[in-house]
Amino acid sequence: MSRTIAPPRVLNIDDLRREAKRRLPRVVFDYIDGGAERERTLGENRRAFEDVLFRPRSAVATRHCDLSTEVLGTRLELPFMLAPVGSSRLFYQRGEEAAARAAGKAGTGYILSTLSGCRLEDVKAATTGPAWYQLYLVGGRDVALSAIARARAAGYRALVVTIDTPVAGLRERDLRNGIKELLSFNPLQMWPYVWQMLSRPGWLASYLGDGGLMNFPNIVLADGPMAYADVGAALEQSMVSWDDFPWIREAWQGPIVVKGAHTADDARRAVDAGASAVVVSNHGARQLDGVSPTIRVLPEVVAAVGGEVEVLLDGGIRCGGDVVKAICLGARAVLIGRAYAYGLGAAGEAGVTRAIDILRTDVVRTMKLLGCGSIGALDRSFVDPPAHWLSRCETL
Numbered sequence: 340m341s342r343t344i345a346p347p348r349v350l351n352i353d354d355l356r357r358e359a360k361r362r363l364p365r366v367v368f369d370y371i372d373g374g375a376e377r378e379r380t381l382g383e384n385r386r387a388f389e390d391v392l393f394r395p396r397s398a399v400a401t402r403h404c405d406l407s408t409e410v411l412g413t414r415l416e417l418p419f420m421l422a423p424v425g426s427s428r429l430f431y432q433r434g435e436e437a438a439a440r441a442a443g444k445a446g447t448g449y450i451l452s453t454l455s456g457c458r459l460e461d462v463k464a465a466t467t468g469p470a471w472y473q474l475y476l477v478g479g480r481d482v483a484l485s486a487i488a489r490a491r492a493a494g495y496r497a498l499v500v501t502i503d504t505p506v507a508g509l510r511e512r513d514l515r516n517g518i519k520e521l522l523s524f525n526p527l528q529m530w531p532y533v534w535q536m537l538s539r540p541g542w543l544a545s546y547l548g549d550g551g552l553m554n555f556p557n558i559v560l561a562d563g564p565m566a567y568a569d570v571g572a573a574l575e576q577s578m579v580s581w582d583d584f585p586w587i588r589e590a591w592q593g594p595i596v597v598k599g600a601h602t603a604d605d606a607r608r609a610v611d612a613g614a615s616a617v618v619v620s621n622h623g624a625r626q627l628d629g630v631s632p633t634i635r636v637l638p639e640v641v642a643a644v645g646g647e648v649e650v651l652l653d654g655g656i657r658c659g660g661d662v663v664k665a666i667c668l669g670a671r672a673v674l675i676g677r678a679y680a681y682g683l684g685a686a687g688e689a690g691v692t693r694a695i696d697i698l699r700t701d702v703v704r705t706m707k708l709l710g711c712g713s714i715g716a717l718d719r720s721f722v723d724p725p726a727h728w729l730s731r732c733e734t735l
């Protein structure tokens with residue numbers, strides 16, 4: 340393990356975040372770290388986990404903890420998967436492949452973003468674990484259909500349709516760091532912001548060694564793969580609506596996961612649209628600032644779908660205790676986003692592996708302290724959520 344991410348220097352995810360900040364140019368680090376507008380939901384996603392208190396069972400000898408679970412019929416060795424994180428190739432050379440490889444070695448799944456810098460076939464080939472493909476309709480229906488066909492042929496097991504991105508959120512840090520100017524590739528416009536790269540020679544060497552940037556090889560337009568600069572505009576023209584689900588369903592045929600359900604109503608609509616699972620998600624607080632933290636709305640969504648489909652959750656997970664709390668409140672498993680993206684930015688595959696190890700060790704310790712020997716045995720009796728979080732469940 341490289342010195343930068345070994346213990347005791349890196350003991351938790353916040354330590355990995357610090358190491359990512361040291362290695363990455365500010366514009367890249369803030370792209371990972373930042374949230375939308377005033378970043379109120381960004382803070383709340385994490386903080387709200389503190390409102391859920393544990394109710395341990397003491398004097399229960401738990402020598403072995405079984406962390407395995409089953410999601411959409413696939414066994415995972417861990418109760419968390421890696422969420423889709425666009426442009427991971429900016430964080431480390433061949434970033435999506437590195438993250439997928441680390442997930443597979445740990446026995447868990449990886450979800451590839453449409454906005455990947457690596458070809459979806461190469462990412463699938465890099466991992467021994469299950470892979471899902473996350474769909475944006477960037478470029479329109481025909482472009483999406485061709486990506487869906489490629490994902491199916493490559494062996495992706497589920498299609499994740501993200502529904503919370505009708506427009507890109509306002510991420511102020513990106514604008515202040517000159518992301519638009521840097522992507523203009525106009526030397527005069529770029530110049531005031533280039534120092535961010537020059538001050539991170541390690542990252543710059545790896546970025547240039549990887550071919551420099553870059554396009555989106557899974558969004559193939561009439562004139563070739565979509566260029567980096569087009570993303571914001573393309574997202575605005577590509578919103579998904581419930582009316583799109585029939586043709587997506589017809590094209591894909593395998594399980595569909597709806598990512599971004601945030602209310603009981605949307606979760607029900609996802610079930611009616613044919614989803615096999617929903618992800619309670621606010622896109623890591625990068626879209627609508629001021630929405631509830633995800634852990635708070637989890638009980639409402641679980642009650643609304645009534646066991647008809649599996650419920651996953653993401654947002655704010657930075658330690659194993661957070662994973663356990665979400666499972667106690669009804670999530671089948673969780674997705675981690677920034678927790679592994681920091682690891683990737685800090686040290687590539689080794690950093691992602693370190694993030695996974697930190698969370699795995701945390702989950703085991705938390706479960707032993709709770710007196711619970713398996714993920715399947717975790718339930719609401721192990722936690723005390725605020726009573727008002729449950730009030731909506733009663734009316735469903």
Ligand SMILES: Cc1cc2nc3c(=O)[nH]c(=O)nc-3n(C[C@H](O)[C@H](O)[C@H](O)COP(=O)(O)O)c2cc1C
Binds near residue numbers: 598655676677678
């Ligand atoms: C840098 C970054 C890029 C992301 N890109 C995507 C994406 O392309 N598609 C998507 O559905 N979600 C995307 N997300 C959201 C994540 O999939 C996930 O919902 C979120 O990161 C969970 O919150 P957490 O980071 O607090 O764990 C992105 C998140 C981050 C941090």
